[in-house]
Amino acid sequence: xxxxxxxxxxxxxxxxxxxxxxxxxxxxxxxxxxxxxxxxxxxxxxxxxxxxxxxxxxxxxxxxxxxxxxxxxxxxxxxxxxxxxxxxxxxxxxxxxxxxxxxxxxxxxxxxxxxxxxxxxxxxxxxxxxxxxxxxxxxxxxxxxxxxxxxxxxxxxxxxxxxxxxxxxxxxxxxxxxxxxxxxxxxxxxxxxxxxxxxxxxxxxxxxxxxxxxxxxxxxxxxxxxxxxxxxxxxxxxxxxxxxxxxxxxxxxxxxxxxxxxxxxxxxxxxxxxxxxxxxxxxxxxxxxxxxxxxxxxxxxxxxxxxxxxxxxxxxxxxxxxxxxxxxxxxxxxxxxxxxxxxxxxxxxxxxxxxxxxxxxxxxxxxxxxxxxxxxxxxxxxxxxxxxxxxxxxxxxxxxxxxxxxxxxxxxxxxxxxxxxxxxxxxxxxxxxxxxxxxxxxxxxxxxxxxxxxxxxxxxxxxxxxxxxxxxxxxxxxxxxxxxxxxxxxxxxxxxxxxxxxxxxxxxxxxxxxxxxxxxxxxxx
Amino acid sequence: xxxxxxxxxxxxxxxxxxxxxxxxxxxxxxxxxxxxxxxxxxxxxxxxxxxxxxxxxxxxxxxxxxxxxxxxxxxxxxxxxxxxxxxxxxxxxxxxxxxxxxxxxxxxxxxxxxxxxxxxxxxxxxxxxxxxxxxxxxxxxxxxxxxxxxxxxxxxxxxxxxxxxxxxxxxxxxxxxxxxxxxxxxxxxxxxxxxxxxxxxxxxxxxxxxxxxxxxxxxxxxxxxxxxxxxxxxxxxxxxxxxxxxxxxxxxxxxxxxxxxxxxxxxxxxxxxxxxxxxxxxxxxxxxxxxxxxxxxxxxxxxxxxxxxxxxxxxxxxxxxxxxxxxxxxxxxxx
Numbered sequence: 001x002x003x004x005x006x007x008x009x010x011x012x013x014x015x016x017x018x019x020x021x022x023x024x025x026x027x028x029x030x031x032x033x034x035x036x037x038x039x040x041x042x043x044x045x046x047x048x049x050x051x052x053x054x055x056x057x058x059x060x061x062x063x064x065x066x067x068x069x070x071x072x073x074x075x076x077x078x079x080x081x082x083x084x085x086x087x088x089x090x091x092x093x094x095x096x097x098x099x100x101x102x103x104x105x106x107x108x109x110x111x112x113x114x115x116x117x118x119x120x121x122x123x124x125x126x127x128x129x130x131x132x133x134x135x136x137x138x139x140x141x142x143x144x145x146x147x148x149x150x151x152x153x154x155x156x157x158x159x160x161x162x163x164x165x166x167x168x169x170x171x172x173x174x175x176x177x178x179x180x181x182x183x184x185x186x187x188x189x190x191x192x193x194x195x196x197x198x199x200x201x202x203x204x205x206x207x208x209x210x211x212x213x214x215x216x217x218x219x220x221x222x223x224x225x226x227x228x229x230x231x232x233x234x235x236x237x238x239x240x241x242x243x244x245x246x247x248x249x250x251x252x253x254x255x256x257x258x259x260x261x262x263x264x265x266x267x268x269x270x271x272x273x274x275x276x277x278x279x280x281x282x283x284x285x286x287x288x289x290x291x292x293x294x295x296x297x298x299x300x301x302x303x304x305x306x307x308x309x310x311x312x313x314x315x316x317x318x319x320x321x322x323x324x325x326x327x328x329x330x331x332x333x334x335x336x337x338x339x340x341x342x343x344x345x346x347x348x349x350x351x352x353x354x355x356x357x358x359x360x361x362x363x364x365x366x367x368x369x370x371x372x373x374x375x376x377x378x379x380x381x382x383x384x385x386x387x388x389x390x391x392x393x394x395x396x397x398x399x400x401x402x403x404x405x406x407x408x409x410x411x412x413x414x415x416x417x418x419x420x421x422x423x424x425x426x427x428x429x430x431x432x433x434x435x436x437x438x439x440x441x442x443x444x445x446x447x448x449x450x451x452x453x454x455x456x457x458x459x460x461x462x463x464x465x466x467x468x469x470x471x472x473x474x475x476x477x478x479x480x481x482x483x484x485x486x487x488x489x490x491x492x493x494x495x496x497x498x499x500x501x502x503x504x505x506x507x508x509x510x511x512x513x514x515x516x517x518x519x520x521x522x523x524x525x
Numbered sequence: 526x527x528x529x530x531x532x533x534x535x536x537x538x539x540x541x542x543x544x545x546x547x548x549x550x551x552x553x554x555x556x557x558x559x560x561x562x563x564x565x566x567x568x569x570x571x572x573x574x575x576x577x578x579x580x581x582x583x584x585x586x587x588x589x590x591x592x593x594x595x596x597x598x599x600x601x602x603x604x605x606x607x608x609x610x611x612x613x614x615x616x617x618x619x620x621x622x623x624x625x626x627x628x629x630x631x632x633x634x635x636x637x638x639x640x641x642x643x644x645x646x647x648x649x650x651x652x653x654x655x656x657x658x659x660x661x662x663x664x665x666x667x668x669x670x671x672x673x674x675x676x677x678x679x680x681x682x683x684x685x686x687x688x689x690x691x692x693x694x695x696x697x698x699x700x701x702x703x704x705x706x707x708x709x710x711x712x713x714x715x716x717x718x719x720x721x722x723x724x725x726x727x728x729x730x731x732x733x734x735x736x737x738x739x740x741x742x743x744x745x746x747x748x749x750x751x752x753x754x755x756x757x758x759x760x761x762x763x764x765x766x767x768x769x770x771x772x773x774x775x776x777x778x779x780x781x782x783x784x785x786x787x788x789x790x791x792x793x794x795x796x797x798x799x800x801x802x803x804x805x806x807x808x809x810x811x812x813x814x815x816x817x818x819x820x821x822x823x824x825x826x827x828x829x830x831x832x833x834x835x836x837x838x839x840x841x842x843x844x845x846x847x848x849x850x851x852x853x854x855x856x857x858x859x860x
Contacts, residue, residue, distance in 0.1 A: 320742055344744040358742055361735035363802045372732060372743045375725050384723045425743070 026075035050225035067099035068092030096178035108157035113137035272296030281326030301479035309488035349431035353438035362411035373429035416447025487511025569822035589817035590706035598761025606801025607661035614672035616781030619766035624776025647759020651752030685776030693774030734801025
């Protein structure tokens with residue numbers, strides 16, 4: 001185990017930064033794919049180092065090498081100048097490298113304290129001591145934030161995503177990590193939560209920990225990173241001092257290898273009649289009296305923090321979850337939606353925030369995922385015509401510029417391509433009201449631009465579109481109108497020329513002024 | 526916990542070059558078992574002079590037929606990420622009901638009653654699982670006891686005799702030198718294959734087993750699909766029971782006791798993922814062949830049947846272990 005980082009060192013040692021971990025000339029090939037080629041990277045004590053690149057650039061593989069999960073084919077790893085072999089994640093952890101993956105490793109049924117000390121339980125007279133564990137948990141949490149609202153004895157399942165992040169960070173401190181590696185720590189967080197998390201990362205840095213993190217949020221990268229390494233196609237493109245970079249376009253250029261023309265396409269201009277009208281949608285404990293309208297050709301945004309009730313309300317509208325009350329109209333016809341089936345019959349599509357767990361059947365081919373809803377269209381007398389399914393799916397995929405193999409399992413496709421499979425599925429199902437929940441979460445910048453273009457193309461064809469997103473810039477740039485939700489209620493409605501980030505944030509935080517600990521935003525705010 | 530399979534994400538950019546090795550690696554699941562079955566045939570042919578003969582192959586066929594029919598049904602249940610442990614009891618109940626009806630109303634009525642009984646038990650399984658939300662493991666384990674008790678009380682615990690002789694002869698007749706039970710099992714295979722591949726129900730079974738939530742959000746009525754899968758399992762078990770009942774020419778309340786284990790073994794050996802949504806029924810056919818040829822060959826080599834039981838159990842464990850290892854442990858998420 002490496003020696004605990006001494007926090008006094010950070011100030012003085014800054015001038016001569018020492019590499020805690022060095023990766024040199026790392027190469028890794030998977031069957032048919034060269035994931036990494038000759039990549040070198042070093043992490044210095046007390047620095048925040050961002051790793052950016054498009055999906056498939058090799059970021060995840062590099063992180064897995066560093067976490068001991070994957071053995072490189074060539075190249076070497078050294079810690080404090082001594083070459084080492086990171087044989088397993090446990091081995092890496094023992095050497096002070098703590099990796100926090102995108103999917104948090106929290107055991108929901110254990111208490112917060114037990115989670116933090118998992119594998120490292122304090123003992124009293126050789127026995128597990130609950131008191132000691134909870135006492136030390138309280139201390140660790142207090143060093144991180146003034147009031148986390150977390151009780152050490154609380155079941156981890158009750159925590160918000162942001163609070164779980166906090167627990168992961170506390171664990172890194174307990175392990176006396178010298179290096180903390182984080183794969184897209186803020187991907188699942190809303191803007192407000194991401195702000196608090198960034199504060200925590202800076203806190204770790206001041207403890208002398210070296211932090212490597214992957215993020216698709218370039219604004220965040222610019223804000224907190226000391227150095228930035230760009231990967232593209234498995235190769236090391238550049239490592240830059242963050243201070244030397246003036247704007248995010250520069251980074252995007254390095255990531256994609258060509259200048260980005262435009263991330264956001266022009267908005268569709270032909271807005272028609274109100275197609276969808278929801279009145280007073282409510283479900284106890286989740287959302288209350290949610291009313292809104294969407295016009296044909298219109299892109300309507302729903303802003304708010306994670307937990308504001310946006311996803312729940314949309315799932316209620318779609319029939320995926322029960323509504324206690326509320327009415328839904330399409331045009332002038334009232335809909336009676338009791339299940340997703342009813343919603344689909346009415347032309348409503350819901351594209352879930354979690355593509356892998358809810359949007360796709362990963363074990364099935366792209367073709368079959370595209371035909372999932374409209375399968376009946378390719379059946380004659382009950383017999384499925386694979387040819388007709390394949391042809392239709394291929395045509396739909398081509399229109400959306402799907403790049404990947406339709407015959408291969410959907411799990412093989414990148415995030416952007418997976419999203420295209422989901423979009424193709426719903427366009428073939430004949431949906432004219434599409435609800436996108438976090439449409440660009442976890443997908444890279446190039447694919448984001450494509451998803452925005454597709455959204456506006458669908459709107460241009462007359463579809464009514466709802467976009468639920470936690471990325472405010474995204475909403476500001478693609479929507480015609482934005483509703484803000486907070487604490488399960490709609491707080492504000494803003495028309496396009498009046499868009500302002502400040503006003504959205506005000507709405508998003510409306511319910512959180514001095515509220516209880518269950519609220520995700522409380523951390524560090 | 527593992528991170529999602531990121532290396533896979535990169536695949537579309539580079540087409541994998543075709544080499545014999547890469548082909549074998551990608552299709553190890555599909556090719557592995559047939560190769561092992563072939564190897565077994567070669568080994569037994571060398572070690573026993575009776576093994577490689579038409580009568581012995583007919584023997585294997587007849588003894589494999591019932592297991593095959595039951596296993597093809599089990600495939601439907603396991604593809605939905607479920608399990609049907611009641612197949613053995615269904616075979617017993619169907620045997621009693623079929624024999625009773627056949628004795629008084631003739632063979633066609635008996636066969637219809639048999640199939641209807643299988644479907645009915647499957648329906649109850651399905652309702653317990655989808656409506657009452659009981660895990661398939663517990664639901665079908667409990668039904669195993671219920672149905673077995675029903676079979677025993679209907680028959681008073683003794684065999685139902687007086688089955689028409691024409692029915693008993695069915696098990697030993699041949700068409701084009703192929704025993705009728707083999708033809709029946711083959712028919713079940715063809716129907717099951719076609720249903721799974723070319724009907725909405727079949728594809729939806731894969732979707733529900735692969736990702737229930739995604740299927741539900743795509744408007745698929747998950748409950749109905751599962752119900753149908755358990756009914757298919759019940760009906761296939763009934764076919765298996767008809768084959769066995771014909772062979773013993775009487776209704777037997779204790780028939781099929783080993784079938785729950787053997788059918789699950791055949792399905793899993795055949796490469797169907799226990800997590801649902803993955804695998805091919807052709808593989809299951811090879812799984813059945815594996816078990817039947819192993820047991821036949823060991824019989825010929827005078828290996829006691831108790832030893833065979835141990836071997837089949839071990840083969841099941843080995844198959845699952847290999848699957849976990851080769852599949853990189855990402856067979857799926859267990860709910």
